[in-house]
Amino acid sequence: MESSVTHLFFRAAIAATIVLAAGAASAGDFDGAYAGVNASAGINAPVIPDYEFGAFAGYNAGVSNGMVVGGEADVAYNPNSLWGPDAVTAKVNARGGYEVTNEVMLYGKAGIGYTTGGPGSMVWSLGAGADIQVLDNVLLRAEAERVDPTTVGMLTQYNGKIGVGYAF
Numbered sequence: 001m002e003s004s005v006t007h008l009f010f011r012a013a014i015a016a017t018i019v020l021a022a023g024a025a026s027a028g029d030f031d032g033a034y035a036g037v038n039a040s041a042g043i044n045a046p047v048i049p050d051y052e053f054g055a056f057a058g059y060n061a062g063v064s065n066g067m068v069v070g071g072e073a074d075v076a077y078n079p080n081s082l083w084g085p086d087a088v089t090a091k092v093n094a095r096g097g098y099e100v101t102n103e104v105m106l107y108g109k110a111g112i113g114y115t116t117g118g119p120g121s122m123v124w125s126l127g128a129g130a131d132i133q134v135l136d137n138v139l140l141r142a143e144a145e146r147v148d149p150t151t152v153g154m155l156t157q158y159n160g161k162i163g164v165g166y167a168f
Contacts, residue, residue, distance in 0.1 A: 030097070030105045030131065031062045036165025038141065042082070043158045052078035056163065058095065066099040072109065082155045083117025089147065090114060091125055103133045109145075121151035129161070139165045 035057040042050025058072030072093045081087035091113030097105045111125045129143030141163040148156045 029062060029102065030060045030068050030099060030133070030167075033057070033059050033168040034139065034165050035168075036139070036141065036163050038143075038161045038163030040076070040159040040161040043160060050078065050080060050082060050157070052076040052081070052159070056165070060095070060097070068095075068097040068099060068105060068107070070095045070097075078117070081117045082157050083115055083121070083149065087115055087117030089117070089123060091123065093125065093127075097131075105131045107131065115149060118149075118154055119151060121149035121154055123147050123149050131165070133167070137167045139167060141165060
């Protein structure tokens, strides 16, 4: 049951990304501060359904020819984590991206942080995604992320995220 729910979540996220990218309003570049909220589903089958809710904030700077670098902090709450109930995970991430169009930026990120799940652990993460500006200051996000605890015996978490943000 949970794998069909997870597959449905990812299909919906991909479809929404394609539709919004095709019809995005002319918005501009990705320079500056931004903040937003997201929801994610874990693809850690056959484990119990895994979902979380979080927030992110960061800053991007255009380098040249569509290249963007930045930093981002995020925090997420997971009531039913692989790592135990009521896990909170906070990370700081370095991001690098490329503006495919004025409205679409593809990016990769790497980060380090801490989770309260299980015995508590430092974590490292890798991810990739797309930010899509749909209005002058509003962006939608789709992202895939791997979060790995450094504590021996804790499982790696794989998440698919969708979110909405505001650029300042």
